[in-house]
Amino acid sequence: MDVKIIETIAEILAKSKNNIVVTGAGISTEAGIPDFRGENGIYRTLGEDRVTKILNIDFFKKDPRAFYDFYRKYLLLPFVEPSLSHRILADMEKEGYIKGIVTQNIDNLHQRAGSRRVIAVHGNAERYICTNPHCSKTYDAEYINNLNDVVPLCTACGNVLKPDVVLFGEPIQNYTYARDMILSANVVMVIGSSLTVYPIAGFVGEFARTGKDLIIINRGKTNMDHLASVKMDVKQAGIVLKEIYNCLSLKFKGGCFGE
Ligand code: NAD
Numbered sequence: 155m156d157v158k159i160i161e162t163i164a165e166i167l168a169k170s171k172n173n174i175v176v177t178g179a180g181i182s183t184e185a186g187i188p189d190f191r192g193e194n195g196i197y198r199t200l201g202e203d204r205v206t207k208i209l210n211i212d213f214f215k216k217d218p219r220a221f222y223d224f225y226r227k228y229l230l231l232p233f234v235e236p237s238l239s240h241r242i243l244a245d246m247e248k249e250g251y252i253k254g255i256v257t258q259n260i261d262n263l264h265q266r267a268g269s270r271r272v273i274a275v276h277g278n279a280e281r282y283i284c285t286n287p288h289c290s291k292t293y294d295a296e297y298i299n300n301l302n303d304v305v306p307l308c309t310a311c312g313n314v315l316k317p318d319v320v321l322f323g324e325p326i327q328n329y330t331y332a333r334d335m336i337l338s339a340n341v342v343m344v345i346g347s348s349l350t351v352y353p354i355a356g357f358v359g360e361f362a363r364t365g366k367d368l369i370i371i372n373r374g375k376t377n378m379d380h381l382a383s384v385k386m387d388v389k390q391a392g393i394v395l396k397e398i399y400n401c402l403s404l405k406f407k408g409g410c411f412g413e
Pocket of ligand 1: 178182183184187188190258347350390
């Protein structure tokens, strides 16, 4: 591990009072949820075109049965515990090192790890909502998972339920809040995202072009590496975050690593 980069990241975070973290699917792979673009991700195994065609709002409306056949087979999240990264970020918020998280993830793991200020722009896969706008009754994932019928229907009005996740063709949730949080930050630290999914990738690009510090911690390349003040290519974000947190806790007394 490159200790100098870790010290640099800790120093950037320690100097600023307004640090925002942006997370993608890569922060949850260590918890046991595969990302889409990684080696075992469904973009690789099934093809991106097929996935994006089915996980689309028009497809859902036209053929909910085919949508749910696919969704139940490939998208239902396993019940897992938050990873080391999720837990460290929750601790960092409590200690005041970060102000909040904008996440593209739908797994609810930041919230379950104890992070309080989380903006989940792609929704929450643990919730389902009735598509009848006059009803909008909500259900938890356990209810849908235990149902015998493929297409879940609302017990109150009989309409189809939709996972509370943003499908292709739908606007993200909390657009303005997420954009303001990112653009008003002094430092943005991205963890486990390829920064290819818009509009969040666009907000991060806009932020970096103001000249403020963008830190990227990711396995492999991202689309914004050229804009980053610090880019760290990692195998596992959790181990690196733990070192950064230790370094911040030591507050540079004699150097984080005792050099
Ligand atoms: P993405 O664009 O956020 O890419 C994930 C990135 O994380 C990849 O570059 C990968 O190399 C990196 N990565 C994987 N494991 C890592 C680790 N241990 N440490 C550091 N980096 C790691 O995400 P995607 O997979 O292209 O998914 C696109 C969208 O699909 C997401 O924005 C999200 O809405 C949804 N999705 C959510 C989940 C979830 O909620 N856990 C999982 C899959 C997909």
